[in-house]
Amino acid sequence: MERSFGTSERDVVGFGDDVSAINLNNNRLAVLKTDMLVGSTDVPMGMSMRQAARKTVVANVSDFAAKGVSPYAGLVALGLPAKLSERDVRQIANGLSGGAKEYGFPLLGGDTGESKDLVIAISLFGLIDRRRIILRSGAKIGDIVTVTGDFGSASAGLRAVLDRKIRPNKLPRGLARALYHPKAELDIGISLATTGAITASIDSSDGLACSLHELSEMSDVGIRVTDVPVSRAARDFAARYGYDALDLALYGGEEYRLIVTVKRRLLRAAQSAAHGRLKPIGVVTKRTEGIRLSRDGKDTKVEMKGWEHFRS
């Protein structure tokens, strides 16, 4: 549906990337992004209004992080159900202002109205040198595929509460933080954008597998994954409750890591810029090879799937 809006000459980062961007002058880009949370589909059991509002900020900031862009200002459109208490509304305001403060930008204004469903739509604005923005489309064969952290905690936390394995207030800390208080890798993203080492980047909010597929499609390449870093918390949960830890890590979502392809000879520089947080997980291959996981002598296809929404 987005594509039907068409594009424009001013439009330099088109549909299909984490953000939109448009030419200003002097090689500068205005970077724009809107991302919305809907109460009935995007708020898992056990999440407070404050956490839901903050997470909407995180989801938006994570897309800026993946492009190496610092958010300069934000706006909020809020649709509030009549049944929300004053306390809920205050919590939402606190989550929004707290999230914005955490990532260092002002929320300049917004629009508030009554609606049947809770809706929090945040828009971010930023500026970046045109030559510095990192798109999804620049990965080249031979580049190293890296990630900024491990995977699986958010989906393990979600499965734990959706499948009623663990009550929200009894979740192990690692799962609870991933599910209710995720973080965006803004500092790392901005730092990486200055290195010249990064060829493409995407955030993993759609899940590791989906995000690898999106990156490969936009860059017209394949990816051979040789290692999937699964979080300790996800492995513990999987072992205890009979889940597949690798599936949790690959086919999750709402986990705000960056997936970044790096020029092979500049890997060290990139890792240094990321304060050691950049972990290689594979290499960029030919498009025809698709997205494959090659581990322990086995080679399997990574499917284009992730979680949908939070409804059980």
Add this chain to the structure above:
Amino acid sequence: MERSFGTSERDVVGFGDDVSAINLNNNRLAVLKTDMLVGSTDVPMGMSMRQAARKTVVANVSDFAAKGVSPYAGLVALGLPAKLSERDVRQIANGLSGGAKEYGFPLLGGDTGESKDLVIAISLFGLIDRRRIILRSGAKIGDIVTVTGDFGSASAGLRAVLDRKIRPNKLPRGLARALYHPKAELDIGISLATTGAITASIDSSDGLACSLHELSEMSDVGIRVTDVPVSRAARDFAARYGYDALDLALYGGEEYRLIVTVKRRLLRAAQSAAHGRLKPIGVVTKRTEGIRLSRDGKDTKVEMKGWEHFRS
């Protein structure tokens, strides 16, 4: 609630104006605005999905028009109820892209999700020279208060359908256009901002009376209205169905005129820039005089009220 988000050093147009704005460099401002339509409260009987989507564009553009700012790009966040047909969704997309085209800016992207209520949140981005933006706060005693058109058609149209006086498809053309296909005065607003004649400006989307009150509060002045231009369509409706035409004009809303205060000696220049569309309706007075209507030897207080939403 907006105020609880706080302000920032970067923030130069604070809460309470039609838009937000933030300092870039070289005296340029980034201008930002978000405005949201909610299906259950903002869509009057008889309005199509296409019209609702286009009207959301108009509401946003009108705020830019009042500041003299041209929209450079926009984003859309859409919450779509599951019960909407594909045709409805296509109509929404058409209304959005048609509206954006009408006012000459690209919609760069957005976010779409399912929600229980229809939500269309548009964000606009624009640029303007800091010295050129017209705020609500600059009106001075003695300035002429002017408007870009007449009033009452939108509220007459709304009363006609809400009070079941006329079926939506039988509305006289003037009322139907005002209610379902309003226009934003973008060209006039941009043209006026270049004259140096304008001291303050606001759009009349909250109704003429409310908007006069808001302007006076932000400028710390009073306003004496000596003439309220009531549309012919509103007068005809009022006469036939027993409404007060003046009330329809003063206490309506969703009518996207500009209310502009002009330096007395530059009135002609401003009227010329507005292609003769700028009609004087009163003068700026001392704050203590409040907002008064002085006509036909009578002097009455203009109340701070407007219409609420579209629910009957």
